[in-house]
Amino acid sequence: MANRAGFSTQSSDSISYLSQREAAEIDEILMGPLGFSVDQLMELAGLSVAAAIAEVYRPSEYSRVLAICGPGNNGGDGLVAARHLHHFGYTPFICYPKRTAKPLYTGLVTQKCLHIADIIQLESLGVPFVPVEDLPADLSNVFDIVVDAMFGFSFSGTPRPPFDELIRRLLSLGNHDKTQKESPIIVSVDIPSGWHVEEGDTTGEGIKPDMLVSLTAPKLCAKKFCGPHHFLGGRFVPPSIVHKYKLQLPPYPGSSMCVRIGKVPKIDISALRENYISPEFREEEVEADPFDQFRKWFDDAVAAGLKEPNAMALSTSGKDGKPYTNYESRKARELSENPCASLLFYWDGLNRQVRVEGFVQKVSGEESEQYFHSRPRGSQIGALASKQIGVGQSGSLKEAWLTCCSVNHPRTIVHEQSFTETDQSAKWCAS
């Protein structure tokens, strides 16, 4: 089943969960007969974690990320995730208390040496390493996301220093009201650190992550995860392992590195908000000709790689003056009754929109034919199959007003005069 974001979801009942022994066995098979190297697997695991975070928490709102990395490969996943998050536009910080100083020239390709490569790469990106003693006792207000990469499936017993104290700090965050922005989101890599790998949070006093990114396949403790976002990552499991362990895992959509497990949480629409951060839109920077302004912004939208930058909402209204948007069966009739219409180009990502208002005129049959043949085959079939959209009903704006505005600086710049296809001279004025 595909959700709104195009991600497939699967009921957690039909998913396989691994025991600690199975997880370790799979690790050995991957890195033994199947020829994977630890850095290959870790790269894919860390990328999955970063992809899952980016799927839910945008860098514009959750930029400051603290990755707390443990001594094993779970910690390595955290380092790799931090590197990818840096490239995704976040500002990561690393706390890596058991950072090993073993140099590469020992010649031993151990996991510790590979972690050193990760450290070098992060340092070259200017990602700061924060000593544990320099971390604030209260992590709220300082970070937006804490990536818990302390322990994975090889954890046992109770956490030893300094991780016991770090886990306590994450626990105290759980006491904050998460609707108050200052409390960071906790993202656990593979296992919520401190939880029993199979039995989960046995005392009920362990950390309560907001997001869990299970790797390869969820471990048994993930059954107890009650947070809103459970993802699966580590898109490298070959069929031989799937068959041997009879794994039931959700399919990854398209080229995605992660897939959501379980339902998309219900969203409180009233709580949705976006902090628009974009350059100021100043009157003196506006092109004298609205067509030039539109062309400039349209080119920006294309260059930014926005999906379908030419997509627009066409609003019309009938005799009764009621507006309709995307209600195609009525559009043609309404336009013949009342040729006033408006177009809205909304370019999310650039925080810009352009609104065009004006009068619409039917194009000639010849122009319409030309347009029809320029469309993809699927659209042509759709148009022919639809009783509602006739081939000759395309229109063009003959006279229009443009309103361009930057969403965070809603100083609208309005084209005062109407213009026509032949007379495209235009003048702007601020309102």
Ligand SMILES: NC(=O)C1=CN([C@@H]2O[C@H](COP(=O)(O)OP(=O)(O)OC[C@H]3O[C@@H](n4cnc5c(N)ncnc54)[C@H](OP(=O)(O)O)[C@@H]3O)[C@@H](O)[C@H]2O)[C@H](O)CC1
């Ligand atoms: N195939 C896969 O699924 C992949 C998984 N990846 C990630 O790797 C981890 C598992 O990594 P591993 O190195 O085996 O183990 P951990 O990261 O869980 O941690 C081991 C270290 O933790 C120490 N440890 C254990 N218990 C405690 C404790 N109670 N207190 C303090 N320290 C503890 C342990 O030290 P020891 O002295 O006990 O040996 C180790 O140093 C998996 O979960 C995934 O995240 C790969 O990245 C990709 C492939």
Ligand SMILES: [K+]
């Ligand atoms: K973890």
